[in-house]
Amino acid sequence: MQTHLAIQDDEMWYVITDIPMKILKANIAVAITEGAPYRMEKPQEEWTNEDKRKANLNNVAKDILYKTLDKVTFSKIKMCRITKEIWEKLIQLCERNEITKENKLPVVVQKFDNIKMKIGESMNEYDRRVINIINELNALGKVYSNKKVALKVVRGLPKE
Template identity: 30%
Template structure:
């Protein structure tokens, strides 16, 4: 049985597809285990224990020393064998994270180009007479969610305006 306030299931497995969705899930999982900070900031500098350390100081020391290996273990357990071989030489959780991120998300330049393409697609998207409002809004939201996954802010108000502007005459 899992301790209180701990996830009861492991992280979802990354098979090489839908990286952006998997990142959101594994990030939430690591946050629930209080391990995300190790990925975000790297390994903490841990001061050696003093000679007559208290039980609390020993527990805190053990927690700090094992955080990165625990985060790395979570990463390992969330990958298929094929994906694992890409990071198996990384001994630090942050390096493993950064390596997969660079491979599947790309550099900031690649993200910027992708964002511009998605933004252009959003601007050019029009509702066809044969589309239902539900179908059109689904297409639009798929585009917007891809933009948001790249870390760009995209206000809901802009989406609503786009839908209202794009409605064919039959909806007037």
């Protein structure tokens, strides 16, 4: 049974990274070089259960991908017809997100480094600003120790 699942996984990955499977049959009447049979599309009325399963793999793969996406990402890929298009769009979106993260991190680190309590600002407001910056840093993969954050908060307080 595991061999059958491995074959299905390979077929599924093919559908995601290439094109939907075409169901073909040999046309022995037409021979190509060295007597190899010419392959032509098999009419649907001749499909076996295995042929139907393979032909449906694109729909199964699309369904799996759809169920893993949030509404925002889904809205960006819902017009794609085949799984390969969805996969390529997701790769493009993820790469763009990584580049955005890389570009945004230095800006947020600088915000953290330069944060100071403003004149007339309450301790709660200052604390909220610090927490927002810490959350941004965490989302970008940069984590500071509690000790470093506490020191930053204290150093950002006015002398009076």
